[in-house]
Amino acid sequence: MNTYNVITLFPNLIEEWKNIGIVRQAIKNQLVNIQTTNLREFGIGEYKQVDDAPYGGGPGMVLMPEPLDNAINSSNSEINVFLTPSGEQLDETLLIELLSFKTINLIAGRYEGFDQRILDIHSDYEVSIGHTVISGGEVPAMYLLEALIRRIPGVLGNPDSLKYETFNDNKYDFPVYTRPETFKNLSVPEVLLSGNHKDIEEWKKNNLKDI
Ligand SMILES: C[S@@+](CC[C@H](N)C(=O)[O-])C[C@H]1O[C@@H](n2cnc3c(N)ncnc32)[C@H](O)[C@@H]1O
Known part of the structure; x- marks a missing residue:
């Protein structure tokens, strides 16, 4: 069974979406397994800090590498897919490539995005869902997952839909x-x-x- 693990600061978003429609049905029929890893649990210190100001100045905060490194290392997924607006545009070719992996971490950013070093160390793919920037990687992760899940044999009631x-x-x-x-x-x-x-x-x- 394909297992997808979303690493996020907002696991509730993903957990709620899991209860709806084809995704819910696919989970119920044991055709896919979707897990979440709460990045906050890997935060540093008493306040479970996950972000800090950018070196060199500038607006916003950057996701620190250490909590992400620990969150990623807590899972034994085959590959790590980072959701980034500057990543490879999602299309059918990329989708089919990603479908060949049984276990994937999908890493959702927030704020000004990821410290570059976490991408340098862990990224197998950077995926963008379009040429526009939104506030977080959770919607892109769900978008990618819905596209993947509906292609898993048995998920759509009528295979002719594809x-x-x-x-x-x-x-x-x-x-x-x-x-x-x-x-x-x-x-x-x-x-x-x-x-x-x-x-x-x-x-x-x-x-x-x-x-
Ligand atoms: C506000 S964005 C960061 C934008 C970053 N400063 C930039 O300009 O590239 C925060 C997070 O949302 C996610 N995100 C935003 N737009 C996206 C897109 N088009 N595709 C995939 N992920 C996206 C990424 O995970 C990103 O780290």
């Missing part, structure tokens, strides 16, 4: 419709109501848009 999915074969998914047949003068394409499976398949293929 067949025509956006980004497969460099295409976007075809448009989808549900009831009612007409909504505000807009009708569902006739062929989808025809019951002719061959024509429907053909329509789906023809409506996959090039990226």
